[in-house]
Amino acid sequence: MKTKRILLGSMAAMLVLPSFLVTAASDESNAEENNIGQQDGSLSYKDEVIYAALQATGEQDEMYVVNNFEVTEAGEIVDYGSYDSLKNLTNLDEIEQADNKIIFTAPEGKYYYQGNMDDVPLPWNIDVSYWLDDKAITPDELAGKDGHVEIKIETSANEQVDDVFFNNYLLQISLTLDPTVFTNMEAKDGMVANAGKNKQITFTVMPEKNGNLSLEADVVDFELQGIDIKAVPSSMSIDSPDMEDMTGDMASLTDAIAKINDGVSDLNGGVTDLNDGVWSLRNGSSEFNDGISDINGSSSELIEASAAIKNALKEMSTSLENSDEMELSGLEKLVGGLSEMATGLNETATGLDSLRDNYIAAYQGLDQAMAAIPSYEITDKEIESLPTSGADQEEVVDQLVETYKAAQTAKGTYTQAKEAFDAVGPSLSNTSTGFAELEKNLTTMVDELTSSIAGMDVSESLGQLQEGLSQLSTNYEEFHVGLGSYTDGVGQLAHSYSQLHDGIVDVSVGTSELEDGVGELAEGTTELEESTSNLPDEMQEEIDQMIADFENSDFEPVSFVSPSNNDKINNVQFIIKTESIEKEEQEETEEQPKQEKGFWERLMDLFK
Template sequence: MMRKKQILLVFLAAVLVLPSFLVSAATSETISTTASEENNPASGTFTSKDEVVYAALSPNGIMEEIYVVNIFEVLEPGTIIDYGNYTSVKNLTNLSTIEQSGNKIELDAPEGKFFYQGNMKNERLPWNFAISYYLDGEEIDPASLPGKDGHVQIKIETTANEGVETTFYENYLLQISLTLDTDLFRNIEAEDASMANAGKNKQITFTGMPEEDGEFVVEADVTEFEMKGIEIAAVPYNMSFDGPDMDDMTGDMESLTDAIRQINEGVFDLNNGVIDLNSGVFELRNGSAEFQGGMTEINDASTELIDGSAMINEALATINEAVGENTIDFDFEIIDMSELEQLPNSLSQLANGIDETADVLASIHETYSEAYASLDEAMQNIPEYDISDEDIERLYESGVDEEIIDQLVETYHAARQASGTYDRLKEGLDTVDTRLGEMAASSKQVSEILKVVSVELESALEDMDLADITDSFTQLEEGMAELSSSYNEFHNGLLSYTNGVAELSNGYNELHSGIVQLSNGTDELESGVGELYDGTNELYESTNRLPDQMKEEIDKMIAEFDRSDFEPVSFVSADNNEINSVQFVIRTENISMDEAEETTEEEEEKSFWQKLWDLFFG
């Protein structure tokens, strides 16, 4: 205790003597410096200047205090001129006086680092900060928050401060940090924020990008609310970007665009093939309609043909029977020989009609075969690329217009579906091709048979002379028997033929109905494939520059965030030069109980000697 008292007495003596000594020394130094400057004034030089702007905000984000710490890297000691709209300045390096005249600041700086502080009033930051607090969904004054329980929400909004140099808003990154005591705060949520543990505290950091207004929200359940001030740092956004390796990416895109090109070319060939097919099927439909009409007429005529042939057959049988019984009436009025003589001509005309039908069928078959071959070639030209879902997803992520990508995917699936449908229908199309050829050949055979029968019947009728019957009755009897027998066979064959014609006509009605449906289908197919080609062509034209467009977009995106050409400017005055960096350190007031204020009041009540005692011996 005695030792402490001795130290105290020595210290008090020093305190009593020190002021006069300091005044004397300062005066002496000032005189010496002034005399030196008058005799040899020196102008100092500096290589760079940094500005650190410190700002204190209310809990709501309202400016309360702002000052700037200026840092010079002095190359040659001497007088340095700086500029700033300060209400007062303070030397933070030594005891030399800083002269202030309006916005002009004159200081005597030694070599090395030199610091001085400039206090400002009514100065505005480049950003506006609006901070709102909500408790259980209701907005609340932050002064009323300490000690409260419930669900709290803190919303921080940042916007550009109009009228302030825009360089900082356009080129600076904001880092907004909140420190929450996990003994008080639980179930903390902060979208788009990074969270880190710092002891028992949870550090929450938001990032505000240059040239962007921001809205940041923190929510939590709290007990006895108390929170440290929100810290905001603003620094130049000087993140460097290395351009990505575009070779693999553009290679994939080129493969994709090449696939789109081949699909488009395949759809083009498909479209032409379908046009040819539809044209051929349309001709087939018209020819089939004509053929159907001819078959109907032939079928309708068959009834009359059979009836006439039956009468002739019956007449010949009657004549043969009468001749055989020697009871023939030589008047022959019961027989209409003119009808018999017309039969070969009728059969010949029928054969010619069937010939024409066969020619129509052959023409239809040729047209169908050509159209079918064109369709088959077009369908075979559809690429068989298998584009995976991963490829499609990568295309969606490339930044290409999604409407174009949707068309591409729709085109791809439509082409694959068209190819699959064609594979399933190919067997039926082959069958139609084969049956048309068989029908044309069969019709030709029927025509040839009828022609043979017509010639033989005409020859038989020419050899038969009824005037000689009375003289050659025996010859007549034999001839009539042979004619009756031959004609009966012909009549039976004619019955078979007409039955076949009836079946063919009925069957062809169904075939024609199918051809009509086929024509309607190919017409719709032509329209659909035409639209498909329009879509793939538009898609190809939109994506053929996809690799270049992708590179341009990436370069554009990098350029938006590249601040490599940013030149720092002074926050306090445009007259300042050699600016190396300007940083902002901003903090809001703590929101806490009144303990700090009570402690401050107690300290203010202590005397100077009590404070001095606490400083050295407390």
């Protein structure tokens, strides 16, 4: 694991000599021991700690700087800055100020002095507002109140100050809350910690970012300690995380996505084949439906022709039965009529044979297409689990389920009607055979009549003819009844198959939509695979960039007081505090003379 070493910005002040002074973050520095200005003493480095007191609403009251020097050789030191007043915090020696130069004599070791800067703004605009029960209220009015309080803290860059501090410093804003006063505390983006008996809410505002912070709580007898705001360089030590396991997981994810894409591609190919097959089935079914409709449409003509034959046979048989004598010319006409009837029966039988062959061919194609639809059963539970497969619910899964159900419905309907389909072929064969048998008998009859008409006994022959015609008429009556049953069956079959064909059409529409949906799914998984194929490397690059953004390792501290000090600056930090909000104490009966606070008391007040 690679560790990037970065300067660690000091987040809290250490107090030395008087307990409020801040020491340097490190006594070890490799900086060159150059002098500041014309001096005979030598420095290792200089730190600046800027203290600022704000009003409860964020307006700036006063500011001073504690300058901390690490003196390596005693002597006269020259520093730079524009101060309203100076105070030696190390000894009683005088400190001279000439324009922008501060001159003092420092012993070897630590040396401190304070410079007050009344009209110098901070690098940040800080605004604190208070709300009681959703109504804005001033801090003075809020003291001692009960209700629901919201404290809003907003920070932004002060354009009057060099933006180097806004761009490179983070703000740590802390509020210390007495749990006897504050309850039901809510602080979005704030970190809550225990601080003795109190609760401490800490917010962090990153460099180059404006702060928009909020704390809400229910309060009783409102009071609030001053808000602490610390600003330090954002440079810190960050260990580059071990990404091996994560990138390994990402690699597994990309491999899985690639496999999904392969599977979806196979699915897309299968659905395309299914759609092609269903459309072939639809085309074949359409031809079969047209054929069976034609057969059904011809049934009435077939029945009419058969009825005519039946009536003619019956009439001929009756005529012969009632006739005592028939002329030879009439017999010859009878032979001619029978011959024409035999020819008609032969053509009908041939047409039925052709219809049977076409029907059988179409039926075999339909049967094969129907048999190709899988008969496996998908349970409702398996269908309900499809949305978790990763496929698109509306455009793919629903279409797949609808197509499956439609295909199974079509297959079920076909299975129910299959017995009727199977009976059509034999019925056509039997009908054709019957017509052929009739044609054969009539032809035989005609041949016998023709060969024997010249020398036969007319009366005897007519008797035999009448007997034959009577038997033929009786048999044909039975055949005609069977033919009517057959045509009725064909009509029912045509109606049932029309519904089956409608189902096949619906299946073909569903498979077309399914093919479109799976095609879009395949495009999506292909795009997903392409966009995630380099995911592990991209993730590592993003993490490296994030670390680079936060570590700020190339930041060189600069002086807040004067750019002339930059060559010796080691650390600059800000300690800012708002005034506390307290209830007014009742005045004592006798006014006690107020003593003006000295510097030490005022400075210590900032830490109360």
